[in-house]
Amino acid sequence: AQKITQTQPGMFVQEKEAVTLDCTYDTSDPSYGLFWYKQPSSGEMIFLIYQGSYDQQNATEGRYSLNFQKARKSANLVISASQLGDSAMYFCAMREGSGQAGTALIFGKGTTLSVSS
Amino acid sequence: DTEVTQTPKHLVMGMTNKKSLKCEQHMGHRAMYWYKQKAKKPPELMFVYSYEKLSINESVPSRFSPECPNSSLLNLHLHALQPEDSALYLCASSPNGNQPQHFGDGTRLSIL
Numbered sequence A: 001a002q003k004i005t006q007t008q009p010g011m012f013v014q015e016k017e018a019v020t021l022d023c024t025y026d027t028s029d030p031s032y033g034l035f036w037y038k039q040p041s042s043g044e045m046i047f048l049i050y051q052g053s054y055d056q057q058n059a060t061e062g063r064y065s066l067n068f069q070k071a072r073k074s075a076n077l078v079i080s081a082s083q084l085g086d087s088a089m090y091f092c093a094m095r096e097g098s099g100q101a102g103t104a105l106i107f108g109k110g111t112t113l114s115v116s117s
Numbered sequence B: 001d002t003e004v005t006q007t008p009k010h011l012v013m014g015m016t017n018k019k020s021l022k023c024e025q026h027m028g029h030r031a032m033y034w035y036k037q038k039a040k041k042p043p044e045l046m047f048v049y050s051y052e053k054l055s056i057n058e059s060v061p062s063r064f065s066p067e068c069p070n071s072s073l074l075n076l077h078l079h080a081l082q083p084e085d086s087a088l089y090l091c092a093s094s095p096n097g098n099q100p101q102h103f104g105d106g107t108r109l110s111i112l
Helices: none
Strands: A010-014 A019-021 A033-041 A046-052 A064-069 A073-079 A088-096 A111-116 B004-007 B009-012 B018-027 B031-037 B043-048 B053-057 B064-070 B073-079 B087-095 B108-111
Touching: A010 A019, A033 A064, A033 A073, A033 B009, A046 A073, A064 B043, A073 A088, A073 B087, B009 B018, B018 B031, B018 B087, B031 B073, B043 B064, B043 B073, B053 B064, B073 B087
Parallel strands: A010 A111, B009 B108
Antiparallel strands: A019 A073, A033 A046, A033 A088, A064 A073, A088 A111, B004 B018, B018 B073, B031 B043, B031 B087, B043 B053, B064 B073, B087 B108
């Protein structure tokens, strides 16, 4: 079974609109972390936002927020007021365990977001 | 500009060549990672170094040989690669698992 599932291969949104990218995860470890990364066509992986399993509040970073629903095991990324520069591939990733140095990330398959004017 | 520097940005090599990819970070991170990424696919973990020791090798073929000379530097030595090894190779570093991994811009490798 996949540990990280991103069910939307592609999403389309107009500038200034909000968009939600879905991510569900599967783990039996009570301690875990969830990350979202953005990868433009140029290739660099850009960290966007992090949510720890014990965090009480949903994470927010500027226009990015993470809708964390622990019971449903979902960690959806919400981008408000989309911009043309948001067009990229978005990856959801999970770290299992307490977070020692060198803990590997498990990536989902990604969602390609296209923003139009 | 990223805080993890990878060189070269592009590399074209024949199947009999030997080359190396270099990754450098000066953030004091104690874990460093190599990933391989094919187009429109997620990164695939290859190797993890923790405190300069190899901690994870994801059954990578021996034609890929990692090296961590010090806490700031990570190399990936390449020898006798195959055309299917053509990909984007990403390096990352992190202080611990709770903090995000910081990625370099990657090296685009083409095997002729």
